[in-house]
Amino acid sequence: MEKRVTFKGWLLPMLLLLPQVIITAVFFFYPAGQAVWQSLFIPDPFGLSSRFVGLGNFEYLLGDPYYRASFVTTAVFSGLVTLVSMGVALYLAVLADRLIKGSGTYRALLIWPYAVAPAVAGVLWMFMFNTRVGVVAWYLGLLGYDWNHVLNEGEAMGLVVVASAWGRISYNFLFFLAGLQAIPRSVIEAAAIDGARFWTRFRTIVWPLLSPTTFFLLVVNVVYAFFETFGVIHTITSGGPQQATTILVYKVFKDGFVGQDLGGSAAQSVILLVLVGLLTVVQFKFIERRVHY
Amino acid sequence: MKFNTFAGTAAAAIAFGTSAFAQTEIQFWHAFTGRLGELVAAQVEGFNASQSDYTVVATHKGNYSETLNAGIAAFRAKEQPQILMVFEVGTATMMAAKGAIKPVYEVMAESGAAFNPDDYIGSVKGYYTSADGQMLSLPFNSSTPVLWVNKDALSAAGIDPAVDLSTWQKVGEVLDKLKDSGHACPLTTAWQSWIHLENLSAYHNVPFATKDNGFSGLDTELAFNAPLQVKHIQTMGDWAKEGKFIYKGRRNEGGADFRAGTCALFTESSAGYAGIKSEAKFAFDVRPLPYWDGTEGAPQNTIIGGASLWVMTGHEAEEYKGVASFLNYLSSPEVQAKWHQDTGYLPITRAAGELTRSQGFYDANPGTDIAVKQMTAKEPTANSKGIRLGNFDQIRGIIDEELESVWAGDKDAQTALDTAVQRGNELLRRFEQANR
Structure with missing residues (x-):
């Protein structure tokens, strides 16, 4: 079944690979190499002098309980964002899949939030929950709940999770819906004739057949939560209150671009790089085994 | 044709720009x-x-x-x-x-x-x-920071709008009355580290950091966990618990609340004047930053x-x-x-x-000279000349985090300030290393 093209010489294949190799080298290997190199120094911000400290930056970071706490924050945050965005998307996709009339409209509407940039989404949610002018905060106040994510760590985390997951639901929804529609109707109908109810059919047929999609989304969403949620956090909480929403990538920004600690910041991005690499390996080694293609 | 005209104008503009x-x-x-x-x-x-x-x-x-x-x-x-x-x-x-x-x-x-x-x-x-x-x-x-007062809010609570607010003790009494009258936001602040630690220290002539607040050496260490600062932050923390001090955020988020008339007292920069003057629909007043009565040398000058x-x-x-x-x-x-x-x-x-x-x-414009007077009343001392610390932006971030733990009631003032000093000192040592 496999289609393989074989080239006669080696020049053409190399040539065809070249653009991708160049792009990867320029935009990934070169900066990543720079980050590794910089992480061994404590430079002054202007690049006038630089002190070699070996693994000193890493020692300093890993010895800092607040940096270590940031790992837990990141794990909680990414876990929740992934769970919420995938859970809601799957639920909506299942509903949309069963629709006969008007499914196009629903689909279009559900995809809209994906077009909103994270920073804009952050500002949107910030205004809804703003303790002074926020509509939602105001209604919660009427219900007797004093919403204050400026001081309450749980509420702050909840808010950035929802704001980050919101736009992502659309993306996940698209993939889940496509995945659902690719499942042959005949299999499901056969099960229905055998007397399997919706929930049984979902558990025993749909969910396993959907697993490649789910796995793909899991990887993509975890990476999203790690790296692309910066805008949401920056606009809503700036990492606070205390350090409740300071995820690793936000700390890289804060220490590097606000604090001018370029060495420490580079060391953090190296740690982040290794962490995400490991996470992806784990996902492919252990979770992919349970995926049915 | 349209493009040509545009290009012609642009060329003319460039030529004009360089030659004229x-x-x-x-x-x-x-x-x-x-x-x-x-x-x-x-x-x-x-x-x-x-x-x-x-x-x-x-x-x-x-x-x-x-x-x-x-x-x-x-x-x-x-x-x-x-x-x-x-x-x-x-x-x-x-x-x-x-x-x-x-x-x-x-x-x-x-x-x-x-x-x-x-x-x-x-x-x-x-x-x-x-x-x-x-x-x-x-x-x-x-x-420099001053105290902004919503006079209408004081009157509504049955307080004389000209009430003495020169000391934190007096402010405390007014906050009690505001709270008793059911006011939802008696006091708020902007820039908490700048006003309630950096300026507090200078104003009471106590060091914020050793080595003349960092002016005479990179080997400076933070010193704002001394009794005066602890007393102030603890008092603010108690006020926060009792609903008299309402925390609005790390920057000047509280400004919008004050200008909207939600908050009665507001510690903020004297430069808040332009915004307050144009937006506030109530009678406001500006007062010198309060100090703790009974502290020797206070009030010194603010920074x-x-x-x-x-x-x-x-x-x-x-x-x-x-x-x-x-x-x-x-x-x-x-x-x-x-x-x-x-x-x-x-x-x-x-x-x-x-x-x-x-x-x-x-x-x-009565009150507009208060900031000038407050800064120039006395010759600055080593504690009130200013603050010169490396990685200061990050240190302020740490102070923000630790103060939030006091406002939330998670830590007492002493613990929070001790932690902030210890965490900040590590950053000072890193700055010293980078600039040796």
């Missing part, structure tokens, strides 16, 4: 938008119109942090402007960058411009002056916040002449007095302050 103005161009990067941005533009236009040798080009580069970053990135790319605006927190960073900055006193001396450091107000220039008394950057916008102008290296002597002449223009009494009256920022020279007084501005 054979002036020396000076780049000035700043962090102001809105009303302040307009006022800066007006200053620059005024300078450009006043002489024909130099053209200053002012460019907005984002907020304070972003402007500093833009300057640093530009320096690394060898495309730095002649003048860069840096907020007070970045002072130690700039001072340590010896090869990147050209001290203002040097620029002035080399260009032969008239320059007398004694014309500048001591507590303003002190922040930007080296240990041996040389002015390194030109103070541009400086403000400034804001930004100064740094001159960067790597440019021609002719350009530095232009820089000197622009900085002199900014310091001239007329320009300064106008800036002071428009913005609520402090005048940087004595002459500007006197001119404002003789113009009758303080009589027409």
Whole structure:
């Protein structure tokens, strides 16, 4: 079944690979190499002098309980964002899949939030929950709940999770819906004739057949939560209150671009790089085994 | 056809731009938008119109942090402007960058411009002056914290709007009354670290950090976990618990609440004046920052916040002449007095302050001179000259986090301040390492 093209010489294949190799080298290997190199120094911000400290930056970071706490924050945050965005998307996709009339409209509407940039989404949610002018905060106040994510760590985390997951639901929804529609109707109908109810059919047929999609989304969403949620956090909480929403990538920004600690910041991005690499390996080694293609 | 006309105009504009103005161009990067941005533009236009040798080009580069970053990135790319605006927190960073900055006193001396450091107000220039008394950057916008009062809110709670609010003890009594009358936000603040730790320390003549608050050495250590600061933060924490002090955020989020009339008392920069005056639909008053009665030496003087102008290296002597002449223009009494009256920022020279007084501005706008008086009442001491710490922006971030733990009731003041000192000291040691 496999289609393989074989080239006669080696020049053409190399040539065809070249653009991708160049792009990867320029935009990934070169900066990543720079980050590794910089992480061994404590430079002054202007690049006038630089002190070699070996693994000193890493020692300093890993010895800092607040940096270590940031790992837990990141794990909680990414876990929740992934769970919420995938859970809601799957639920909506299942509903949309069963629709006969008007499914196009629903689909279009559900995809809209994906077009909103994270920073804009952050500002949107910030205004809804703003303790002074926020509509939602105001209604919660009427219900007797004093919403204050400026001081309450749980509420702050909840808010950035929802704001980050919101736009992502659309993306996940698209993939889940496509995945659902690719499942042959005949299999499901056969099960229905055998007397399997919706929930049984979902558990025993749909969910396993959907697993490649789910796995793909899991990887993509975890990476999203790690790296692309910066805008949401920056606009809503700036990492606070205390350090409740300071995820690793936000700390890289804060220490590097606000604090001018370029060495420490580079060391953090190296740690982040290794962490995400490991996470992806784990996902492919252990979770992919349970995926049915 | 349309395109041709456009191209023609553009070409003409370019030709005109290069040939007609054979002036020396000076780049000035700043962090102001809105009303302040307009006022800066007006200053620059005024300078450009006043002489024909130099053209200053002012460019907005984002907020304070972003402007500093833009300057640093530009320096690394060898495309730095002649003048860069840096907020007070970045002072130690700039001072340590010896090869990147050209001290203002040097620029002035080399260009032969008239320059007398004694014309500048001591507590303003002190922040930007080296240990041996040389002015390194030109103070541009400086403000100091004061207490803003919503007089209508006090009256509504049955309190005399002229009530004495000079000490924190007295403020406490007023907060009790406001709370008893059911007021939802008796007190809020902006810039908590700047006002309630940095200025608190200076105002009571106690050190914020050792080595004269960092002025006389990079081996400075934080010292704001002493009894006075603990007492103040603990009191604020208790007020927060009792609903008398409402925390609104790390920056000046509380300003919107005060201007909307939601909060009765508000500790904020004197530069809040422009916004409060234009938005507040109630009678307001400005009072000196309260102090703790019974503390020896209090009230001393408060310290400034804001930004100064740094001159960067790597440019021609002719350009530095232009820089000197622009900085002199900014310091001239007329320009300064106008800036002071428009913005609520402090005048940087004595002459500007006197001119404002003789113009009758303080009589027409009562309270606007409180900030000036508060800063100049006493000669600054080693504890009240300013604060010069490396990684200060990050240290403020740590202080914000730890204060939030007090406001939330998670930690008592002593524990929180001890932790902040210990965490901040680590950053000071890193800065020392980077700049040894």
